[in-house]
Amino acid sequence: MTDQKPVADMTFEExxxxxxxxxxxxxxxNVPLEQSIALYERGATLRKHCEDRxxxxxxxxxxxxxxxxxxxGLAPADGL
Structure with a gap:
């Protein structure tokens, strides 16, 4: 996961x-421990970005x- 786009520049969908x-x-x-930690940190950042959006x-x-x-306030969408 090199050359990652900054999370702040991503759309919700990205x-x-x-x-x-x-x-x-x-x-x-099957990911090495250090890479797993980096992935977890990236995932946490992505999750927060999605929640904020x-x-x-x-x-x-x-x-x-x-x-x-x-x-x-929130109201249910029609059809859902």
Whole structure:
């Protein structure tokens, strides 16, 4: 995993895709200890980035709902 893109520059989709690859590599269990630690640290950073992106998206949706005169807060999406 050399020449890694900085996590802060990743889209949600890019970070989630890399996080899935990190988890898969760790689950295989054939990665040397030092590399496993580095992967785990990268995974933790990617997870936080994804959580932050989701939180920001939720806040934007709440702001839009409030601007439309609808109660702020999370509401189930239609069809889910």
């Amino acid at each position: 970070a989630m895709g890399e996080l899935e690859r990190v988890v898969a590599a760790l689950e295989q269990g 989701l939180r920001a998206a939720e806040e934007k949706v709440e702001a839009i709902r409030l601007a439309e005169g609808k109660p702020a």
